[in-house]
Every structure is written in C-alpha cells, then in structure tokens.
Amino acid sequence: MEGWTGCGPGERRWRPVSGGGALESDAIELLRALIREACVNDGRPESGQEIRSVRVLQRFLAPAVATGRLETQVLESAPGRASLVARVRGTDPDAPSLGLLGHLDVVPVDPEGWTRNPFGGELVDGEVWGRGAVDMLYLTAAFATVIRELALAPERPRGELVLLAVADEEAGGEYGIHWLAREHPETVRVSEAISESGGMRMGRHVAIEVAEKGSAGRRLVVRGKPGHASIPYGAASASYRVGEVLQRLGEVAPVPQLGELWGAFVDARIDDPVLAQRLRDPVSVDAALPQLGGIAGYAHAVSRVTLSPTVLRAGATHNVIPAVGTIDLDIRTLPGTSDDDVDQLLAAVLGPLAAQVEIQHLRGWAATASSPREPLFAAIERAVGEVAGAPVVPIMAAGGSDARVLRELGIPAYGFGLLAPGWSYERYREGVHGNDERIDVESVALSLAALRLIVRERVG
Ligand SMILES: [Zn+2]
Incomplete structure (x- = not known):
C-alpha cells in the first residue's frame, strides 16, 4: 500500500530482503x-x-x-x-x-x-x-x-x-x-x-x-519545637527529626518476599546452581545480589517492597527553626500488599521512631x-x-x-x-x-x- 505514511518526498520505503515480508x-x-x-x-x-x-x-x-x-x-x-x-x-x-x-x-x-x-x-x-x-x-x-x-x-x-x-x-x-x-x-x-x-x-x-508492582506513596510528618534560629537552646528542630528518620530508613529495609514469580525468574536466568540456591533463600538472597551484575537492581526491586525517600521539606525561612518536617516516600508494593500492610511495614522500619512520626497517604495503586x-x-x-x-x-x-x-x-x-x-x-x-x-x-x-x-x- 503506497502513500499512507505521509513520508516526506524522497523517502525510500524499506523492503525486507527475503520473501513474505x-x-x-x-x-x-x-x-x-x-x-x-x-x-x-x-x-x-x-x-x-x-x-x-x-x-x-x-x-x-x-x-x-x-x-x-x-x-x-x-x-x-x-x-x-x-x-x-x-x-x-x-x-x-x-x-x-x-x-x-x-x-x-x-x-x-x-x-x-x-x-x-x-x-x-x-x-x-x-x-x-x-x-x-x-x-x-x-x-x-x-x-x-x-x-x-x-x-x-x-x-x-x-x-x-x-x-x-x-x-x-x-x-x-x-x-x-x-x-x-x-x-x-x-x-x-x-x-x-x-x-x-x-x-x-x-x-x-x-x-x-x-x-506489575503497585505504588503506595506515603508522607512522613515529624514535629519539633520552633524558635528563633539565633537562640537554638531549648528548641527542637524538625530538621533534626527529618535527619533521624532518614538515617533509620537508610539502615532498616523491608525484608525480601520471594514468591512464585521470583522462583521462575531464578530458574530462567541463573545457570549456576549454587548461586540459584542462595537466591532462593530469603536469608542469603541479598548477599548474592551483587553477583547478578546489571540485573541486580531489577532483582532487588521485584523481590520485596521497596522504599525510597524522595522529597524532603522542613522550614521556610533561614532564621526560623522549623516546627514541621516531611519526608515523601516512593513505596512499591508486591501483589497482595494492602494499604494496612504498608503502614505496618513502615511502623516496623521506623521502630522506636514510629511513635513520633505521623504517616499520611499519598496517591497510589495496588500491584496487579x-x-x-x-x-x-x-x-x-x-x-x-x-x-x-x-x-x-x-x-x-x-x-x-x-x-x-x-x-x-x-x-x-x-x-x-x-x-x-x-x-x-x-x-x-x-x-x-x-x-x-x-x-x-x-x-x-x-x-x-x-x-x-x-x-x-x-x-x-
Ligand atoms: Zn510504554
């Protein structure tokens, strides 16, 4: 069929070398x-x-x-x-x-x-x-x-x-x-x-x-005691709280959850039986990830709920100690992870800090x-x-x-x-x-x- 593409003048139409194309x-x-x-x-x-x-x-x-x-x-x-x-x-x-x-x-x-x-x-x-x-x-x-x-x-x-x-x-x-x-x-x-x-x-x-994994965005809200920044004594800056929560998020991560699709992925992709065995075990999987080279990031992502801090906010003026700080989290869920599961997971990750953190829900959708x-x-x-x-x-x-x-x-x-x-x-x-x-x-x-x-x- 000629002339339907709107190709510019002089465009040569591609033809396959062999027949039937x-x-x-x-x-x-x-x-x-x-x-x-x-x-x-x-x-x-x-x-x-x-x-x-x-x-x-x-x-x-x-x-x-x-x-x-x-x-x-x-x-x-x-x-x-x-x-x-x-x-x-x-x-x-x-x-x-x-x-x-x-x-x-x-x-x-x-x-x-x-x-x-x-x-x-x-x-x-x-x-x-x-x-x-x-x-x-x-x-x-x-x-x-x-x-x-x-x-x-x-x-x-x-x-x-x-x-x-x-x-x-x-x-x-x-x-x-x-x-x-x-x-x-x-x-x-x-x-x-x-x-x-x-x-x-x-x-x-x-x-x-x-x-496909789902998305369950969360905003963590932390509160401090405001004051003039020239007299920090006795104030409790929300900026420090943001820092504490971030440090905790960097140290404690959700554990792997290895389902049926994970097993199929390991079977298809990994030839080395020793490596495959380590990847199938939730205890050894993380230590084995670096051996996966370019596909390690994908493997990490699909073997657990992931949690990435993205947007941080605290304070509006440089000379005021902020009363409120927020941390936005991009959280990607697995099939079967409910909204309640995400909140419980977050509480577990935050540990002793959880009592001081308010969790707000951002836009999201379930894994399918x-x-x-x-x-x-x-x-x-x-x-x-x-x-x-x-x-x-x-x-x-x-x-x-x-x-x-x-x-x-x-x-x-x-x-x-x-x-x-x-x-x-x-x-x-x-x-x-x-x-x-x-x-x-x-x-x-x-x-x-x-x-x-x-x-x-x-x-x-
Ligand atoms: Zn696309």
Whole structure:
C-alpha cells in the first residue's frame, strides 16, 4: 500500500530482503511514521497531542475501514489528547475478545545525548531509530498491522479483535486509558489483552510480563519545637527529626518476599546452581545480589517492597527553626500488599521512631497480576515457541503500565514482544527512555510473526 505514511518526498520505503515480508515492511513504515509525529508527553495536559499519531493510524487503517469490517472511533479526552479504538467483530459471541493495548505517546529526549535525530525515524543498518521505537511504538505499529490484516482477510474471524491505541501512558494514563475506562467503558470491554513489556531474553527464555508492582506513596510528618534560629537552646528542630528518620530508613529495609514469580525468574536466568540456591533463600538472597551484575537492581526491586525517600521539606525561612518536617516516600508494593500492610511495614522500619512520626497517604495503586495459567498466556507460549524456539518465563515489572487498568477490571493482561537474541533485560531497560533508543527490524518481524499466531489462535 503506497502513500499512507505521509513520508516526506524522497523517502525510500524499506523492503525486507527475503520473501513474505509485506506486513513487516508495513509495520516498519508505520513505526517510522509514528516516531516522526513526536507525541512527546512531559506530563502537562497540553503535551502529547496524540491526535497526530491517531491521524497516521487512520490513514494506515483506511483500506480496512473501507471494507466495512473495521470500525474505528477517535475519542478525545482533552484538546489533542486523542485515543483510537478499532474493532473487528467476530461471528461467535462466545469466542474471546482480544484487546491490543498500545500507547502513542513517548517521553521527552535530551537531544544532546543522541547521535541521530530522535524524531527522524531513520532506518540505519537494520535498525529504526527514534524516541518510542522500543517503548512502545514498535508494538503499537505491529498491533495496527495485525488488526488491518484481520479486517482485510476473506473470512470473518470467530472472535473479536480490538486495538486500543491510547494517549498519555507515560504520564499515568489520566488522559488515556483511565479516561477511556471511566467515560467510555464499552471500549475497554475485552475478555483478555496484551500490551507492552515483554520479549526480553532471560537465559534461553523469553520474558513476558504478567504482574506489575503497585505504588503506595506515603508522607512522613515529624514535629519539633520552633524558635528563633539565633537562640537554638531549648528548641527542637524538625530538621533534626527529618535527619533521624532518614538515617533509620537508610539502615532498616523491608525484608525480601520471594514468591512464585521470583522462583521462575531464578530458574530462567541463573545457570549456576549454587548461586540459584542462595537466591532462593530469603536469608542469603541479598548477599548474592551483587553477583547478578546489571540485573541486580531489577532483582532487588521485584523481590520485596521497596522504599525510597524522595522529597524532603522542613522550614521556610533561614532564621526560623522549623516546627514541621516531611519526608515523601516512593513505596512499591508486591501483589497482595494492602494499604494496612504498608503502614505496618513502615511502623516496623521506623521502630522506636514510629511513635513520633505521623504517616499520611499519598496517591497510589495496588500491584496487579494475571495468572500465567490463562488460555491467552498459553497462546503466547506456543507462539513464542514456534517463532523463536524458546520457552517463556512470566515476570513481574518493577514499574507500572496501562495494563494494570485492564487487570483491575478483571481482564487477564500480559506484556508482549519477541525481541531478537541479544536483547537481555538490561539492554531493554536501557533502550526504554534512554538516549539513542532504537529497535532492530528483526525484533519487529519476530514480534509481528508471534502476534499473528496469537491472534489466529485466540480469535481467528
Ligand atoms: Zn510504554
């Protein structure tokens, strides 16, 4: 299909060397077009302007819409903050409705750190360069390619396929998936879904996200006795209290909680049996972490509730001893951790200081997990096995994504992707939000091939 991408004059369309790659070529060109729209989301309501990438998707999907088999809706939560919902209906109401959840926005760049134009969408030596290439425009492009293929196929599918190409994932989804789920709940009513965060290689395994940690922000408030700073005698500065609490937080940390996903991670990633045994034991795991090299930070994060002091406040004027100080904590929880659990954990960490500290709740959300025993996960396993000859390992993400909104609705939702060998978890983490973000054509092709098998099995 020529002429849908809006490529500048003189742009050469990429063609795969070997046969059977028209879809790959379309996905690559769509990815490049989405990168060039530069829907940068810096957290301000007026940023993102995802409507531009929605227009690109509309042009791409137009031939399928023309057949009457693909229904599309553009939904705008605020001026320019658009999401596109595209749907191919199935013949069997009892068959699954599979959602493909992709976001259109990208995080800002530091242009100084880039060796190429971050919004050029250049294809160089088999790699597409640009902000969002990995997170997650390559998947959004693959999702759109597959739904277009399904809509253009001669037979109607058994089940339903829904593309949710949404705004605002990078700033928490208030203008995207949250708004859609709240204001247009029918758009997100699918029976299962796949989204980003998957496909990284762990040992000989391919990692697929099935769970995400939660967030339980807390503000610790400490009080002192104010006074004029020129006569500190008899005053009790809240600044000192802040210091005492910080020191305690640096010395006492939540203990590891090693669940089923931790065991799967160790089995998949660690070949050395002695090291694996130490990692499976809550007593020895922390001493073994340094041996994990670049993946130690991830391993630390997913094996416990973490607690990071971020914003400190005390005093407003330099000559007044402050009466109140606060410490904001970023706390990341595990599936099953309740708000009460977090408060009890904090009290335990604070120990003798707890009585002097008031705990206030900041914004948060619970950790979410989908069972790896659902039929969709089995379909992902089969597709990855067929395309890459590799087993799948279910993993927990330390951060959050839009998928949790679907999980909160009771919809099994998994990360997806099938990256080429060489894409370790560490390399993936560096690619996401880093300088010189880029993805290789091979990874796009592998992901597309696996995605087509999954769609065929679940709804085809
Ligand atoms: Zn993302």
